[in-house]
Amino acid sequence: MNTLIKNGEIYNPEYIGTFDLLIIGEKIIKIGEIDENSLLSLGLTIEVVDATGKIVTPGFIDPHVHLIGGGGEGGFATRTPELQLSDIVRSGVTTVVGCLGTDGTTRHMTSLLAKARGLEEEGVTTYIYTGNYHVPTPTITSSVKDDVILIDKVIGAGEIAISDSRSAQPSIYEIAKLVAEARVGGLLSKKAGVTHFHVGPGKDRLSILHKLVEDYEIPPSKIYATHINRSKELMDDAIALSKKGAFVDITAADDTPEWIVYFKENGGDMEQLTVSSDGNGSLPKFDEAGNLIGLGVASQQTLLKQIISTVKDYKLPLEDVLKLVTSNAATALRFESKGILTEDSDADLLIFEKDTFELDHVFAKGCQMVKNRNVIVKGTFE
Numbered sequence: 001m002n003t004l005i006k007n008g009e010i011y012n013p014e015y016i017g018t019f020d021l022l023i024i025g026e027k028i029i030k031i032g033e034i035d036e037n038s039l040l041s042l043g044l045t046i047e048v049v050d051a052t053g054k055i056v057t058p059g060f061i062d063p064h065v066h067l068i069g070g071g072g073e074g075g076f077a078t079r080t081p082e083l084q085l086s087d088i089v090r091s092g093v094t095t096v097v098g099c100l101g102t103d104g105t106t107r108h109m110t111s112l113l114a115k116a117r118g119l120e121e122e123g124v125t126t127y128i129y130t131g132n133y134h135v136p137t138p139t140i141t142s143s144v145k146d147d148v149i150l151i152d153k154v155i156g157a158g159e160i161a162i163s164d165s166r167s168a169q170p171s172i173y174e175i176a177k178l179v180a181e182a183r184v185g186g187l188l189s190k191k192a193g194v195t196h197f198h199v200g201p202g203k204d205r206l207s208i209l210h211k212l213v214e215d216y217e218i219p220p221s222k223i224y225a226t227h228i229n230r231s232k233e234l235m236d237d238a239i240a241l242s243k244k245g246a247f248v249d250i251t252a253a254d255d256t257p258e259w260i261v262y263f264k265e266n267g268g269d270m271e272q273l274t275v276s277s278d279g280n281g282s283l284p285k286f287d288e289a290g291n292l293i294g295l296g297v298a299s300q301q302t303l304l305k306q307i308i309s310t311v312k313d314y315k316l317p318l319e320d321v322l323k324l325v326t327s328n329a330a331t332a333l334r335f336e337s338k339g340i341l342t343e344d345s346d347a348d349l350l351i352f353e354k355d356t357f358e359l360d361h362v363f364a365k366g367c368q369m370v371k372n373r374n375v376i377v378k379g380t381f382e
Helices: 036-041 085-089 109-122 144-150 172-189 207-215 232-243 256-265 300-312 318-323 327-333
Strands: 002-011 015-024 027-032 047-050 054-058 060-065 093-098 125-130 154-162 194-199 223-226 247-251 273-276 282-286 292-297 349-353 359-364 367-371
Touching: 002 036, 002 318, 002 349, 054 318, 060 223, 060 247, 060 273, 060 300, 060 327, 085 093, 085 109, 085 300, 093 109, 093 300, 093 359, 109 125, 125 144, 144 154, 144 172, 154 172, 154 223, 172 194, 172 207, 207 223, 207 232, 223 232, 232 247, 232 256, 247 256, 256 273, 256 300, 273 300, 273 327, 300 318, 318 327
Parallel strands: 002 047, 002 054, 060 093, 093 125, 125 154, 154 194, 194 223, 223 247, 247 273
Antiparallel strands: 002 015, 015 027, 054 349, 282 292, 349 359, 359 367
16 A cells, blocks of 8 residues: 555654655655655555644554463463454554463463464564563573574563562572573574563562672663552662663553653653553452452553553653653664654554544554544454
8 A cells, every 4th residue: 555644743753843754565755745746647556644733653562462362360261362453453553562471381482473473464563572471481492592583573582570479489590591592682683682571569579680780791771671560669660770771661551641750750761661551461469368359451452542641631742652652662672663753664653633632543564454543454353
């Protein structure tokens, strides 16, 4: 599909002005003043979208999604379902990174890889982490390093659990060895090579990650901690870790805007912060004795709603908030043509109503997935 988007207010994610934007195939070819008649004279078939009075932004990158479901903490009947394509695109997400969770026994890395490939065929960009909560962690090739090097979709390790009763209670040495493997795999394959950490509510919080930075030859940028919004104490610890150069991630929930404001006002490095959905992951609640007392399922829609709320209700600058789901995630995960709107970047973009922030259109790899607020491309079995 070739598309000309006319007169949109373009965010890169910084505001760059009101321009036309031309998509040819899967790439953005030109941003500026574009003569539609000249394109037609070249024999190109062009779909024109009038974006007058609308905001055009990069598509969202969701760095923590349970593509094949997760959970099971309440037994086999509580395993959450797989994610569908329409769930992804209606949330403004055009790139997802899939992970396993607690269960690395009945859910497998090969199944996660197959699901990622299927969603890519259906229209969005997908990557995965190798592993799950436990250390040693499940892989495809039997090596974290080899998975990152040899399997195109694998960009790092994760989600590795720390400060959680459901983790394998790994030692600092075991964690350091795993992070080093992921990093070397990234170096040899020109990928991010990050290790993505699930951080539970435990009293140790991020102490093991601070020790990695301080006592081992581990670049801080290869550490990526999520679920940092469980408590004020954990958020303060994450702020300190971000200042050392590690990436930290807020899981979208009803109080997400408040945590973003807190992070910013308390000196967190906003270039090191992202927000993810934990989409289709389970949301278990445990009592003080560790007994399961409740269970929910995370939705990618929460990510979109909370990003909009942060701008509309909490009045944070749109440019700053957009970075949390676009360019910051792209930097953390080394997606060089994602999270931005420039000539020759991937044609992943969103078009919002300027006043209401209603999501009107979604383009993924140049293909229109949402048109006039309706999903027009659905998954194979939807």
